[in-house]
Amino acid sequence: xxxxxxxxxxxxxxxxxxxxxxxxxxxxxxxxxxxxxxxxxxxxxxxxxxxxxxxxxxxxxxxxxxxxxxxxxxxxxxxxxxxxxxxxxxxxxxxxxxxxxxxxxxxxxxxxxxxxxxxxxxxxxxxxxxxxxxxxxxxxxxxxxxxxxxxxxxxxxxxxxxxxxxxxxxxxxxxxxxxxxxxxxxxxxxxxxxxxxxxxxxxxxxxxxxxxxxxxxxxxxxxxxxxxxxxxxxxxxxxxxxxxxxxxxxxxxxxxxxxxxxxxxxxxxxxxxxxxxxxxxxxxxxxxxxxxxxxxxxxxxxxxxxxxxxxxxxxxxxxxxxxxxxxxxxxxxxxxxxxxxxxxxxxxxxxxxxxxxxxxxxxxxxxxxxxxxxxxxxxxxxxxxxxxxxxxxxxxxxxxxxxxxxxxxxxxxxxxxxxxxxxxxxxxxxxxxxxxxxxxxxxxxxxxxxxxxxxxxxxxxxxxxxxxxxxxxxxxxxxxxxxxxxxxxxxx
Amino acid sequence: xxxxxxxxxxxxxxxxxxxxxxxxxxxxxxxxxxxxxxxxxxxxxxxxxxxxxxxxxxxxxxxxxxxxxxxxxxxxxxxxxxxxxxxxxxxxxxxxxxxxxxxxxxxxxxxxxxxxxxxxxxxxxxxxxxxxxxxxxxxxxxxxxxxxxxxxxxxxxxxxxxxxxxxxxxxxxxxxxxxxxxxxxxxxxxxxxxxxxxxxxxxxxxxxxxxxxxxxxxxxxxxxxxxxxxxxxxxxxxxxxxxxxxxxxxxxxxxxxxxxxxxxxxxxxxxxxxxxxxxxxxxxxxxxxxxxxxxxxxxxxxxxxxxxxxxxxxxxxxxxxxxxxxxxxxxxxxxxxxxxxxxxxxxxxxxxxxxxxxxxxxxxxxxxxxxxxxxxxxxxxxxxxxxxxxxxxxxxxxxxxxxxxxxxxxxxxxxxxxxxxxxxxxxxxxxxxxxxxxxxxxxxxxxxxxxxxxxxxxxxxxxxxxxxxxxxxxxxxxxxxxxxxxxxxxxx
Numbered sequence: 007x008x009x010x011x012x013x014x015x016x017x018x019x020x021x022x023x024x025x026x027x028x029x030x031x032x033x034x035x036x037x038x039x040x041x042x043x044x045x046x047x048x049x050x051x052x053x054x055x056x057x058x059x060x061x062x063x064x065x066x067x068x069x070x071x072x073x074x075x076x077x078x079x080x081x082x083x084x085x086x087x088x089x090x091x092x093x094x095x096x097x098x099x100x101x102x103x104x105x106x107x108x109x110x111x112x113x114x115x116x117x118x119x120x121x122x123x124x125x126x127x128x129x130x131x132x133x134x135x136x137x138x139x140x141x142x143x144x145x146x147x148x149x150x151x152x153x154x155x156x157x158x159x160x161x162x163x164x165x166x167x168x169x170x171x172x173x174x175x176x177x178x179x180x181x182x183x184x185x186x187x188x189x190x191x192x193x194x195x196x197x198x199x200x201x202x203x204x205x206x207x208x209x210x211x212x213x214x215x216x217x218x219x220x221x222x223x224x225x226x227x228x229x230x231x232x233x234x235x236x237x238x239x240x241x242x243x244x245x246x247x248x249x250x251x252x253x254x255x256x257x258x259x260x261x262x263x264x265x266x267x268x269x270x271x272x273x274x275x276x277x278x279x280x281x282x283x284x285x286x287x288x289x290x291x292x293x294x295x296x297x298x299x300x301x302x303x304x305x306x307x308x309x310x311x312x313x314x315x316x317x318x319x320x321x322x323x324x325x326x327x328x329x330x331x332x333x334x335x336x337x338x339x340x341x342x343x344x345x346x347x348x349x350x351x352x353x354x355x356x357x358x359x360x361x362x363x364x365x366x367x368x369x370x371x372x373x374x375x376x377x378x379x380x381x382x383x384x385x386x387x388x389x390x391x392x393x394x395x396x397x398x399x400x401x402x403x404x405x406x407x408x409x410x411x412x413x414x415x416x417x418x419x420x421x422x423x424x425x426x427x428x429x430x431x432x433x434x435x436x437x438x439x440x441x442x443x444x445x446x447x448x449x450x451x452x453x454x455x456x457x458x459x460x461x462x463x464x465x466x467x468x469x470x471x472x473x474x475x476x477x478x479x480x481x482x483x484x485x486x487x488x489x490x491x492x493x494x495x496x497x498x
Numbered sequence: 499x500x501x502x503x504x505x506x507x508x509x510x511x512x513x514x515x516x517x518x519x520x521x522x523x524x525x526x527x528x529x530x531x532x533x534x535x536x537x538x539x540x541x542x543x544x545x546x547x548x549x550x551x552x553x554x555x556x557x558x559x560x561x562x563x564x565x566x567x568x569x570x571x572x573x574x575x576x577x578x579x580x581x582x583x584x585x586x587x588x589x590x591x592x593x594x595x596x597x598x599x600x601x602x603x604x605x606x607x608x609x610x611x612x613x614x615x616x617x618x619x620x621x622x623x624x625x626x627x628x629x630x631x632x633x634x635x636x637x638x639x640x641x642x643x644x645x646x647x648x649x650x651x652x653x654x655x656x657x658x659x660x661x662x663x664x665x666x667x668x669x670x671x672x673x674x675x676x677x678x679x680x681x682x683x684x685x686x687x688x689x690x691x692x693x694x695x696x697x698x699x700x701x702x703x704x705x706x707x708x709x710x711x712x713x714x715x716x717x718x719x720x721x722x723x724x725x726x727x728x729x730x731x732x733x734x735x736x737x738x739x740x741x742x743x744x745x746x747x748x749x750x751x752x753x754x755x756x757x758x759x760x761x762x763x764x765x766x767x768x769x770x771x772x773x774x775x776x777x778x779x780x781x782x783x784x785x786x787x788x789x790x791x792x793x794x795x796x797x798x799x800x801x802x803x804x805x806x807x808x809x810x811x812x813x814x815x816x817x818x819x820x821x822x823x824x825x826x827x828x829x830x831x832x833x834x835x836x837x838x839x840x841x842x843x844x845x846x847x848x849x850x851x852x853x854x855x856x857x858x859x860x861x862x863x864x865x866x867x868x869x870x871x872x873x874x875x876x877x878x879x880x881x882x883x884x885x886x887x888x889x890x891x892x893x894x895x896x897x898x899x900x901x902x903x904x905x906x907x908x909x910x911x912x913x914x915x916x917x918x919x920x921x922x923x924x925x926x927x928x929x930x931x932x933x934x935x936x937x938x939x940x941x942x943x944x945x946x947x948x949x950x951x952x953x954x955x956x957x958x959x960x961x962x963x964x965x966x967x968x969x970x971x972x973x974x975x976x977x978x979x980x981x982x983x984x985x986x987x988x989x990x
Contacts, residue, residue: 058600306600310637334802336800339801
């Protein structure tokens with residue numbers, strides 16, 4: 007440990023993400039404000055990643071009330087709390103060892119929680135069977151994914167395990183793949199088709215990289231992070247056929263399944279489609295589906311819980327999933343309990359039902375209105391174009407930057423989108439995600455905005471962003487769209 | 499993933515622990531009872547590992563009250579909760595992003611929590627400096643240890659990283675080392691000296707295994723798990739000198755620092771000793787010290803939080819610790835908050851002080867009385883001998899088994915202590931840990947008992963254990979100590 011050269015080479019190989027540099031800058035700016043430095047803004051607004059409560063979204067009261075009672079069971083006697091809250095807490099405490107959330111659970115999660123999740127999946131998938139034994143709980147969906155990636159990892163060079171990964175993908179994914187020692191094999195999503203998955207591109211990516219490594223899985227994010235794309239039945243079927251033909255494990259990130267708002271769109275799970283494709287597929291295609299407590303409506307990122315359902319996995323391989331989760335000993339019990347409440351919320355007639363329903367509807371309405379509002383606003387800015395989001399919690403607009411900025415970025419040896427985000431942070435105190443994927447240069451530049459924020463926060467962000475962006479475009483006028491820029495500025 | 503041969507070879511190399519087999523058996527017996535099968539006992543009592551709340555110990559009210567308010571901030575107005583509880587919760591919510599425990603935190607933990615821990619360490623170590631930047635929070639101390647092990651891991655065969663590991667060691671450690679891809683280099687603790695660390699044995703172990711692998715760290719558990727040994731100043735100094743001379747990283751498990759009860763014994767941290775040894779050592783010896791919320795007095799295993807303090811670590815290496823914790827995104831916030839309450843409890847004059855103090859004293863008294871009671875009881879049984887525990891939450895008695903049992907175990911291809919535990923579970927519904935280390939045969943047989951349980955639970959365990967044990971010894975009388983066995987039985 008005495009010097010860097012002795013650090014595990016896999017760990018040393020983990021690429022630094024552009025995001026962590028921007029995070030440091032945001033912390034620095036925040037500190038300057040705390041120290042009294044004058045800035046043209048009050049504070050940094052961070053919508054670079056999905057952290058709804060941080061951005062001001064409210065937790066679901068039912069979830070928090072039940073958790074409070076579970077932690078401090080004397081509240082079972084507190085009559086100001088709804089009866090169903092107290093009954094639920096009592097039931098949950100009964101399934102905790104020793105009646106305490108302070109006890110360890112099975113490494114794969116409490117049987118009651120796994121069973122509740124399996125029942126939720128069956129309701130969601132209109133009766134397709136789900137078994138508690140195939141549901142594994144972990145401290146966040148990313149932790150579950152890491153376990154699967156580590157199981158897959160093997161080989162070096164030509165034989166190194168590869169994972170087909172969308173471009174763009176969730177910004178935390180490349181680091182995870184690096185950490186697991188797995189190669190990233192990129193496939194491009196189709197921006198002009200609202201970031202759809204394209205079958206011929208999957209074939210191209212696979213052919214192109216076979217030889218460079220050994221692709222054994224394909225990662226799909228649906229609804230798409232950060233694209234906002236929502237796959238339809240046909241597209242899902244195509245991906246499944248592809249995975250079946252190429253013998254790839256399907257790693258399906260369905261974390262934002264609770265937030266599809268595009269007109270005529272609905273969430274369809276990969277599992278449901280798989281099981282309607284007949285035994286040839288439903289009996290053979292291996293799949294891991296991920297869901298999380300950090301989903302849009304719950305937004306309970308800090309409680310750390312997620313689950314994965316394994317489909318068609320070898321029992322012997324499942325055994326190793328269990329073994330690997332054992333090294334965490336168990337997942338946080340407060341998170342596990344919140345998972346049960348997520349998949350099994352109050353029902354009509356329950357005292358908490360109306361409040362719960364109103365809170366969920368408010369979150370969903372905020373999200374869908376924000377998606378619409380931000381999309382239109384950004385598209386009206388010169389030098390910016392945004393595909394509409396149909397689901398999920400992000401927009402991923404494209405920047406058409408003046409060549410001066412691109413030249414400046416080259417000189418500074420940063421990606422142009424990173425430079426843009428740095429300047430925006432310093433000048434307006436708005437922290438957006440830089441759209442560049444780790445180390446990948448496509449020549450295009452993007453931003454990532456989380457839109458699951460209170461409406462007034464979004465307005466503040468858009469105003470600051472426009473102010474900065476128009477200044478930038480004015481200083482370095484963009485050849486094609488400069489006029490539009492001035493138009494917009496006049497209306498602000 | 500389609501077949502076992504493709505699983506990551508490191509993962510496939512994780513040895514199955516005897517413990518997990520016994521856990522399955524315990525679950526099976528419990529299920530039989532639930533299904534109405536008649537047994538000579540009401541239910542399984544599990545004291546095989548440290549899970550105080552499961553065993554019936556009570557949580558600390560102050561911790562649970564503050565957590566309840568943090569989860570459901572409307573309780574800030576609840577006047578039946580002590581004022582200091584509400585003020586503390588308010589203060590903690592202020593340092594959560596967005597005022598919610600549902601927000602992510604820095605991957606290394608909330609700055610406020612890290613700062614509180616650094617201040618606690620300075621008070622504990624009588625002024626030796628501690629810096630928040632050197633404190634890393636993780637979802638349990640084992641998770642932190644895993645990060646360090648993964649950083650250390652490299653090489654194969656002769657060059658594979660090795661870790662000097664005590665025999666006996668915490669029962670979860672061998673699996674962790676396997677998972678990290680690190681070789682276990684055993685050093686024997688001295689049973690006849692109360693399981694003390696012996697310097698010449700450290701040298702022997704190192705010399706013997708250098709060549710087989712590349713030892714780069716030494717793991718020490720103090721107070722000892724599962725031995726109950728507490729190191730004195732001189733012994734700690736010796737280990738530090740040894741680590742310094744051999745350029746080994748010190749991995750110090752100080753998880754039970756809050757539970758030293760042996761007469762004339764006190765907990766002394768490795769860091770305190772290190773910093774009194776002069777600059778030659780304090781400026782160079784690299785150390786990781788682990789502590790946990792699952793400690794004796796808190797016993798909050800289910801909340802999943804622990805921390806490690808890094809001493810003399812290269813900033814570049816620290817950077818990778820941060821990177822690796824990033825793959826977890828962040829640790830559970832409820833656990834982080836409970837950590838602050840652990841290291842910064844109510845003070846004299848605070849409304850919660852008296853209750854808090856009484857609860858802690860009760861836990862400590864239970865532990866120390868149980869240690870004494872169990873030690874004497876076990877030592878009085880024929881074919882059993884136990885070193886006294888001076889700290890920690892375990893006893894680790896030795897079994898002197900009749901040769902018939904040892905032969906039977908050989909035929910069944912299990913360790914004799916595992917067979918003993920299986921029989922005890924089936925016949926009396928008591929689940930003790932089997933003392934054998936993974937795959938290591940020393941010819942001696944041990945049991946592991948967690949003694950942090952309510953006194954009446956311990957009595958029930960001892961009665962059932964004695965009943966089983968005496969039956970066993972009577973059926974297969976032990977040559978040397980059979981007479982003593984009959985004596986005891988007469989008094990029961």
